Structures are given as structure tokens and as C-alpha cells.
Amino acid sequence: MTVPAGSIHGVLGLSGAGKSTLLKCIARLETSDAGEISVAGSDWTRLGNAALRRERGKMGIVFQQLHLLSSRTVAANIALPLELHGGRKSENADRVAELLEWFGIADKARDYPAQLSGGQRQRVALARALATRPRVLLADEPTSALDPETRLSVLNTLQGIRDKLGVSILIITHDLRSAAAICDSITVLDAGRVVETGVAAHVLHHPETDVTRRLVFHDESPSDARSLVQPAHFEEIGLL
């Protein structure tokens, strides 16, 4: 499985398909028994602890539960990865200000995460993930817990991150509609194996395996899902 630079790639699968395990392997929270995981050219499976910690700055991760620090303000949360990787305080502060502005949460800088709405928290998590200017963004179920309106705005934001910052994005999800709306290519997992992979519209319109058919047709409104991959919808979603 390869995520081309500057693309948005979706990993789909029913529950138990191995999506979370894949995420943990890529994030090196689990060590894989075999195989190779390369991020921006370096094989993470071969890195020692110290080298891995430095390389981690090249990949941003947004977790399903976001995992923001409740003891830190929004600005301090975004500054955390910068602090961990060293860097001068004034430069870090500038970077945080830039991100706060970019994500439209500058007025929330001194608030604590608990005071924010779900969509705002999601943006803080995205800003934190992008603080170290990573080449790759890993998003675990970025839209599953959100209401339709917030979901659309998060999808917009993700597209903006790819288009304006050139970050490659890997989205792990069971939410077919979100995947259909923004993914360029899609990989379908089943029982820990890749069963199908290719251009998003092709995989979703011409599913070749039972698992993909089940994903596509068991979705609450399959016709809707199909309409989402029409080019017209891309424009409707628009950019930032």
C-alpha cells in the first residue's frame, strides 16, 4: 500500500478488519513482525528510539479521541510537539500563532480544551498534529463522532491542509461517505489483508470483492454515497 505524496488516501474496513492495528503500526506504537513502513523515505521499522523520536516530527497524527491535554490551554497544546522537539521559544510561539490563525481559533488560544465545542477541539488537534510541519498526516476516524455540519467543515479543513500545505493525508475510517467525499484513492482491508486498492471512484462504483460491496451497499444510504463521489460534489464541498 502506498500513499502518493500530496494525496488523500482512505483506509476502509468493517470493524475488526485491522484498521486500528494498521494505524498503530504506522505510528510505531506497535512493532510489526515483518514488512517495511516508510515515511517520507525513511524506514521507520529500522529506526532506534532516539532516531524515531526525531523522525516523529515528520508525521502528524489526529486520534479518534483527539487526546488533547486537559491541563494545557489551546495554545500550549499546539506548542507541545514543538517543545518536545526542542526549538527556540520565540520561534515556537510564532508557529503557534500562525497555526491558531490558520485554523481560525486565535480567539480560543487561552481557553482550555474542555471549554471548546467538538469541531473546535478537532481543529486544535489538527493544529497540534501539523505544528512540526509534517509531510504526512494520519487521521483516525476524523469524522465519526461529529454532526453532519461539523463533519463537512472538518472534511473541508482536511482538503485545505492537502491543497495549501501539500501534506499527504492517510484517513482511517469506516465512514464511507467521508471517504468518498475527499479521498483520491482507497484501500479496503479485511481480516488484516488488503483486499482492494485503487482510485476512490473506481473502488466505490465497481466494488470487486464482497467486503467492499458490503461496505458500499450496507451504508445507510448507498445512493447518497454514490452521489458524493460525483465531481459536482467536490466543488460543493469546496476549499477553505
Next chain:
Amino acid sequence: MTDLVPVLLGATGQTLTMVAVSVLLCVILGLAFGSWLAVTSPQGIAPSPAVHQLLAAFANISRSIPFLVLIVLLLPLTRFLVGTSIGTAAAIIPLVVGGTPYAARLVEAALLDVDPGLIQAVVTLGASPSQAVWKVYFPEAVPGLIRAFTVLAITMINFSAMAGAVGGGGLGDLAIRYGYQRFRLDVLVACCVILILLVQCIQLSGNTLARRLDHR
């Protein structure tokens, strides 16, 4: 009764001294000891069964000795450190030795109460184990730690009452000597009322502080 006001005040002062000094030392030692317990525990950031078992065994041994027996056992150490085995200062040694393992266990529980997912997330941001401890475990556990130290302070008041056995003085000692042995029911009641007020004050300020610092 009025003749005993200075005695009561003196005893309250002795209790406060014993509790304040021993809680302060127990908090410092408990934080060090307890964070090692948490870090090396199976759910910790750097699991090490051997180190964890050793620390846990040490904590359990000193917690399994009744406090009154501990005071007697520690008499030589107290004499060595304080120069005497009698008095308020001398009572602080067994209080610290008895209270530290308890504080360590409370600190361990408070630290392990921090969401393991949060720790994992910060590791993926590039945190080393020591950065995870200083930037996540401790700051995130602050409300839990305040609550733990509130419990510790109240337990130390209880323990300090036994310090009368080495002439440590304090309200517990006064209650036994005047209230019980000299049949002064008024002193007994006064001592209890002061102790109740002390505990209420500590619990109330602990709760308030924990709530203030809790941003969840």
C-alpha cells in the same frame, strides 16, 4: 477549662507542626517514590517488572507494620537523626517513614489514572519517557495528586495522635493524658472538636484547590 486553653493551644501547635513537616517530607519522597512505581508498573511508560516488584515490596513491608510498633522499631534511627528519641521533632521521623510508602501508593494511583491513550498520543508526538512524565503525567494528574495529598494529610493527623508514645505531644496525646487519665471529659471533647475542625478544614481546602486546578 480556661486554665487549659494554653495547653490546648500548645497541643494544637504541636499537632500542626508534626503534620505539616511530615506531610511536606512525605509529599516530596512520595512523589519521587510513587512516580518510579507508576513509570515501572506494567501500565507505565517504561515497564520494568523487577524494579516495580522491588519498590512495591518495600512499600508493602513498611505499610504492614503497625504504626505504634514502627515508632519503637525506629527509635535508634530517630536518636541518630534527631539526637533524641523524645519530643515533637523525634515524632516526625516515624511519621515520615510510615507515611512515605502510603504517599507513594497514592501518587502511583493518581498518575496511573491519567488516560494511557493520552500518554501514547504524546509519545507519537516525539516525547521521550522523561518528557512524558514531566509534561503529561504530572500536569494531568495535578487534581488527583491534590486529592491524594488531602487524604495523606488527614491520615497523618491520625498517625500523629500516636506520637504521644514518644512524647511527641499534640492533641491525641493531650486527650489521653488529660481527658482519659485525669478524667477531664471537657479536655477530651475539646481535643476531638479541634481535630474534627482541622480535618474539615484540610478536606475543604483540598477539594477547593483540586476543583480550581481541574480543567477537565
